[in-house]
Amino acid sequence: MSTLEDLQPLRPLLILAIGITSVFILARVPVGTVQRLFSAIRLGNKVDTIHGTNIRISRILVYPIKSCAGTDLLNSAYDQEGLEFDRKWMIVDLEKNKQLSARDNRGIKLVRIFPLIKRDPSSPTGGVLEVTFPDSPETQSFSIPLNPTKEQLSTWDIHDGFDLWGGSNEGYVVESADSDSLETPSEILSGFVGRPVLLVMKTPAPRPLADDVPFDPTCLSYPGGSTVRYSDFSPFLIVSDASLEDAEAKVWSFARGDFERKIAGCRPEDGVPQINAWARDDPKKLLMTRFRPNVVVDGVDKPFGEDDWQEIVTLANHRFVLPARCPRCMFPNVDTETGVRDSEMPNNAMMQYRKVDAAAPSKYCFGMYMVPVETSGVLTVGDQILVSRSSVNPQLTND
DSSP, rough: OHHHHHHGGGHHHHHHHHHHHHHHHHHHOHHHHHHHHHHHHHOOOOOOOOOOSSSSEEEEEEBTTTTTOOEEEEEEEEEEEETTTOOHHHHTTTTTTTTOTTTSGGGGGGGGGGEEEEEEETTTTEEEEEETTTTTSSSSSSSESSOHHHHHHHTTTTEEEEEEETEEEEEEEEESSSSOOSOOOHHHHHHHHSSOOOEEOOOOSSOOOOTTTTOOOOSSSTTTTOOOOOOOSSSSSEEEHHHHHHHHHHHHHHHHHGGGGOOGGOOOSSSSOOOOGGGSSOOOOGGGGGGSSEEEEEEOTTTTGGGGEEEEEETOOOOEEEOEEEEOOOOGBOOOTTTOOSTTTHHHHHHHHHOOTTTTSSSOOEEEEESSSEEEEETTTTTTEEEEEEEEOOOOOOO
């Protein structure tokens, strides 16, 4: 039998053999997997294989004007307030001096207003936000500066004191990028929605994260805690494709009155319900844009697996904390392709099995709030995501 002393002369050869074998093994492992492993080692974290081993960003969405149509991007810079240009502008209902929202009938037409980011590096404003009205040919399109200059802003009025979720807010009253325009953006929008409104742009005044989001600001790399532009509650909302697929299946099942399968606790209250339009003929798709996410991820093995995420990190070491689930209002009942609200779906189906959070027992939850740990970064479709910290997020029962 060979002893360690006998093998000592062969040590260099053994080390070389081990090295060659390791290289061969790693060469057969997907590059992404190797990167994730090294990222985990660098961060001192374990690779989370419970929620998926190849989680990637599948979509990045911004909604430049609050409640209006969103737009997909291949990549986007972000700061502590969220993705660049996300909810940077908002429409104020002057009769109530508050946000005009598509969640109620007064503002339901907003989902059919289409803002398009058109960059121009040679322009002092970096380009324009072009706003069109595809369902209303008689409504004039208009453009506004993406990043107005100090000189421009010095001539813009500030409208303050308008209500956004109970807080007093302010914004620059936006002027057109076209000096020859006969109508202001606010006048054009007022004609489209049928009531007096103002288009405003967020001022530099900080708007803190909502008080009811359970969040410890000491985990951030910047002082003062997280702030938002005109987003409701947090800088980002993240959801998984798996959650949407599961929700769509449940909505179809609920709409069919298909309760004998006992799917997720769905059950009739008074006999067999009428079949909802969602289930007639060609079932509707449950579009992701109804839920207004900023970051969509695929590769999550379990629907709503993101409920348990507490911190995620990209391979570029951009970190985000996920403080809470997002309770939903009636906005997702609005079909973003038609601007028509369904009186029942998906709300009625989702309420059957996604009333899961003790902080919002009367609402269903879909998606997770997300806050950047650093002040800035860039996200790109295809970026891999590592779940660097997770814990079972307690759920209410639906009994």
